[in-house]
Amino acid sequence: MRISRVSYVLCRSELERPIPLSCGALTHRNFGLIRIDTDDGMTGWGETSVNFPPWTYRERAATVQEGLAPLLEGEAALDTLRLRDMMVAATRSFTRMWSEGAISQAISGVEMALWDLLGKTTGLPVATLLGGIRRREFRCYATGIRADDPAAGAADAVAAGYRAVKMRIGFGDDKDIATAKAVRTAIGPDIALLIDANQAFDLPRARRMLAALQDVDPYWVEEPVLSDDFDAQRRLRAEFPGLPLAWGENAFRLDHYRLVADEGLADFIMPDPCRCGGMGAAMDAARTVNAHGLPVSAHHYGSDLGFAAMLHFMAATEHTDLVLRDVAAAPLRDAVVQEDLRPVDGMVRLPDGPGFGVTPNLDTIAETRLDI
Ligand SMILES: [Mg+2]
Structure with a gap:
């Protein structure tokens, strides 16, 4: 089973009232979902944190789509930690040239989707x-x-x-x-x-x-x-x-x-x-x-x-x-x-069932997805 596609799925909604934090106010809630599809029809989902800074949800699209997805597509889909190590090795020097946090958060979402995929494929909870x-x-x-x-x-x-x-x-x-x-x-x-x-x-x-x-x-x-x-x-x-x-x-x-x-x-x-x-x-x-x-x-x-x-x-x-x-x-x-x-x-x-035990609501995701 090989990875056919790694997708960044950004869902965004405007808040009625901004949420103040010491580092600035959140005017929107952004949810950076990661979807991994395989060549035999399996799917795993993860999430990368895209709260701050306010432009992070756009930066993350580039990191996942141009930086990480090409590394994984075509690879054996259940090699969770091998693929994680591959992403870490390929981006290691960028954590000093650019942002350690941004790269770590991007890898987090993709790695998480690999675990969900492993769980869904084996029928076991990730825990x-x-x-x-x-x-x-x-x-x-x-x-x-x-x-x-x-x-x-x-x-x-x-x-x-x-x-x-x-x-x-x-x-x-x-x-x-x-x-x-x-x-x-x-x-x-x-x-x-x-x-x-x-x-x-x-x-x-x-x-x-x-x-x-x-x-x-x-x-x-x-x-x-x-x-x-x-x-x-x-x-x-x-x-x-x-x-x-x-x-x-x-x-x-x-x-x-x-x-x-x-x-x-x-x-x-x-x-x-x-x-x-x-x-x-x-x-x-x-x-x-x-x-x-x-x-x-x-x-x-x-x-x-x-x-x-x-x-x-x-x-x-x-x-x-x-x-x-x-x-x-x-x-x-x-x-x-x-x-x-x-x-x-x-x-x-704890949600029961294989993977993370949750089922993405594809209609809601499609309705609120930002095309970036
Ligand atoms: Mg805190």
């Missing part, structure tokens, strides 16, 4: 192929709560059954601190409050913010500084030893996971299979950090196709913690697949 299903139910935290009133949004998430809620900061220090206090008041002392800075701070500002945020008893503070500013992370770790830190959604190299685990620079590690190089790279990262006693709390900010893949990664990982669930209004996110993966009372189940 089984990754080494075994260790759990089928996952406790989620809610992210994407309403930005105009985070306290009300957090209370809504708790009312919907979530026991953990994430808020974003990076919009002005005084405002951030006031918002964090308001959210804590709204959810009470027993709900886990996760705070995400999206790499917004330099070291002096991170110091001030972490000192202030200790008052709201965060479950974790995520990415206070640039993800590869390890000197700053060492300082913060030394100065705030009791404050849990989360890191990893912007890590694209196994040696960075190893460094953070070796030095204990974070408490929760967040590989994103749509970004870090795919399912194999996520498993490598998980094994590395688990060996140091650190739990994996996988990241995913995309469609429910990638969400299903992330659950298979979490199902196969030994030591895990909370799973991210985006609760912002984004109908296309859910409609990309036929299955309903929305958590109930903050819990979500």
Whole structure:
């Protein structure tokens, strides 16, 4: 069985209200799907993260169509990791000339589609192929709560059954601190409050913010500084030893996971299979950090196709913690697949069935696909 075609399928919908993040506002939700077809009629689907920068959804088309697809077309379709290694080797020098993250995210989606194809062909769930299903139910935290009133949004998430809620900061220090206090008041002392800075701070500002945020008893503070500013992370770790830190959604190299685990620079590690190089790279990262006693709390900010893949990664990982669930209004996110993966009372189940256990909704994909 050989690969006949690798396609980039970009689905895009405009948001009624832009979503503010410290690095800019999202005006659209873009879902970068990857479809791999074989010469005997099998199909596998993956997802590449195309959230930021805003033009990434166009860049990714070129990387997949001109850079990766020609490498794979004609190759043996079930050689998952061999083909992953081939893509990595062919693009290695470009990660220094251009963007490590962009190339890693492109490879992630294609590699993910290869795993789905392997699962669909063998009749096995991807989590089984990754080494075994260790759990089928996952406790989620809610992210994407309403930005105009985070306290009300957090209370809504708790009312919907979530026991953990994430808020974003990076919009002005005084405002951030006031918002964090308001959210804590709204959810009470027993709900886990996760705070995400999206790499917004330099070291002096991170110091001030972490000192202030200790008052709201965060479950974790995520990415206070640039993800590869390890000197700053060492300082913060030394100065705030009791404050849990989360890191990893912007890590694209196994040696960075190893460094953070070796030095204990974070408490929760967040590989994103749509970004870090795919399912194999996520498993490598998980094994590395688990060996140091650190739990994996996988990241995913995309469609429910990638969400299903992330659950298979979490199902196969030994030591895990909370799973991210985006609760912002984004109908296309859910409609990309036929299955309903929305958590109930903050819990979500691993989709059953071969591959990632989800069926792409081809009508919705065709209706929302951008021809690029
Ligand atoms: Mg984050």
